[in-house]
Amino acid sequence: MTAITVDIINKSYPAAGQAGLHRAIANLKLSLPSNEFMCLVGPSGCGKTTLLNIIAGLDRDYSGEITVEQQHKEPKIGYVFQNPRLLPWRTVRENITLALPDDYDPKTVDALLETMQLTQAQHVYPERLSLGMSRRVAIIRAFAVDPDVLLMDEPFVSLDAPTARQVRELLIGLWQQRPHTVLFVTHDLREAIALADRLIFLSPPPMQALSEIRVDIPRNIRDDETAIEAFRQKLLQDHPEIRELL
């Protein structure tokens, strides 16, 4: 059970050299209910990564308040960064297991490697992987920690369509098995509709929430392209402000 409330009054990057002060986020209020799957959609450079970093607790230089509610303990966070961020001097498998507690179960790692088609590559060093493979390793690392909050920053770019579909199915499968709060950043509206309970549209900087839209397509027909497409068309019609974003 991990609900997150975000109330960021101001997040600015200080001026450095020629570049002036950049106001990245202004008055962003979001409430992210426990165990919901939310997709963040917004133009490039609007501050999505900045927001995820703040929620992950990596960036504390902002004014406002984030509460990540958790019953007794600090919530575990799984974060698929926009770049893979693997340790180049550790193998694929070590990269995954290092993020786990010492008493982890090797079988879960095996299973994840298998579904991501990385069993062959598990003892390879990351510099010898393709970008798509590195991304999959980063995704496994985030899944393997059994997160209470899963943050994913455009995780499926540079994956081919079939692999992306497979990883999407895995993600949804894992999420249904063991519910947790997911924040998923994407540029791809179809992908967002296929995955999310709720879509959150974000404005160009300073970033604010433009609108929040529930996706009411039942989970069992989410792989139906026509349903997704119909939802998308209707969305763009009803909300002209969103069309400008994309």
Place this chain on the structure above:
Amino acid sequence: MTLTKLLSHYRTLNLLSILLFIGLWQSLAFYLSDNSLPTPAMVAEVFWQETLSGQLPYHLGMTLLRLISSFVVAMLLGCAIGILLGGNKKLDAFFDNWLVIFLNIPALVTIILCYVWFGLVESAAILAVVINKLPNVVVTIREGTRALDKDLLEMTRCYRFSKLKTLRHVIWPQLHPFVMGATRSGLALIWKIILVVELLGRSNGMGYQLHLFFQLFDVAGILAYTIAFVAVIQLIELLILKPLDRKAGRWRR
């Protein structure tokens, strides 16, 4: 095999360059036929005599012992201070001046002062070498710490790596090239200083022995000891540093 093919082998090239060196030396010594440049054979003879008498191994051993102990102290302290300064801007700004001062004190001054203040004792000798080497290590490791990958450090914070895990799996591999650099330059620097330290205030070791040879104008002795020392340093490079490099470089493309 043709000559070009033979030359393309690094091993043969190495051997050839050494042979050429000895050949030049031999002909120059022959041409001068003077005590100030003995022939390679004479030097080898002295080397053998000194080894048999146990003099050379003893003095070389003493010097190596001093080298190792001062090296270890300087590296450990230097790494700790370097990581601290590299990771903390305020501390760094504060101690930067100190570093500049220590970097620029001539080696001879620290050696003399250590002997004056602490007497002609072993610990003063070691301390003098450490003070000479330490600022170099600190500066190198500080550079390394500043260059640590912020993305990876964020990743470790997000996945709650313990301090030890972060140090071992994230920080150390990135500092390794810097530590190797400090080690190499350190060995070269220390063994040059250590001879002066021994010459000025110890009654054994290479420096002391070279001083004796100097007073007797025994060039063959000086050369024999020098060759022994260079050989030992080469062995350290080949047997310890190179394998460490290889092991650490496995993950590179």
